Amino acid sequence: MALRFLKKRGYHLIEKNYVCKLGEMDIIAREKDTLAFIEVKTRxxxxxxPPQLAVTSSKQRQLSKVALYYLKEKRLEDVKARFDVVAILLGQEGEEVELIRDAFDLNWP
Structure with missing residues (x-):
C-alpha cells in the first residue's frame, strides 16, 4: 500500500526493508534528486x-544511524537526503494514507 502510494507521487524504489547491523529501514526511495529514507507506520x-506519533525521538535516532550507515556503505555522503513518514490509518470508513515529507532531521548519534 505504501509503495503504491509513493510511486504515484513520483518516488522510485531503491530498497525495501533494508537491514544492516544497526537496524532496519522500511523504504529507501529517490524523489527527483533527493534520497528519502521512509518509515511506514500503520494503525x-x-x-x-495518529500513526506518525509512533516515530518517537528514540526511533528517529535509530533511523538516523541506519541512514548514515547506508549513505556511507553506498558512498552517497554527498547526496541530498531526508526522512519521510508514511502514516496509514485503516479505519471502518476505509484507509487514510498521509505522507509527511521532512518528518524529522538527522539525529547525530
Missing amino acids: TSTFFG
Missing part, C-alpha cells in the same frame, strides 16, 4: 494517537 485506530 487501525487513533486510540493511541
Whole structure:
C-alpha cells in the first residue's frame, strides 16, 4: 500500500526493508534528486494517537544511524537526503494514507 502510494507521487524504489547491523529501514526511495529514507507506520485506530506519533525521538535516532550507515556503505555522503513518514490509518470508513515529507532531521548519534 505504501509503495503504491509513493510511486504515484513520483518516488522510485531503491530498497525495501533494508537491514544492516544497526537496524532496519522500511523504504529507501529517490524523489527527483533527493534520497528519502521512509518509515511506514500503520494503525487501525487513533486510540493511541495518529500513526506518525509512533516515530518517537528514540526511533528517529535509530533511523538516523541506519541512514548514515547506508549513505556511507553506498558512498552517497554527498547526496541530498531526508526522512519521510508514511502514516496509514485503516479505519471502518476505509484507509487514510498521509505522507509527511521532512518528518524529522538527522539525529547525530
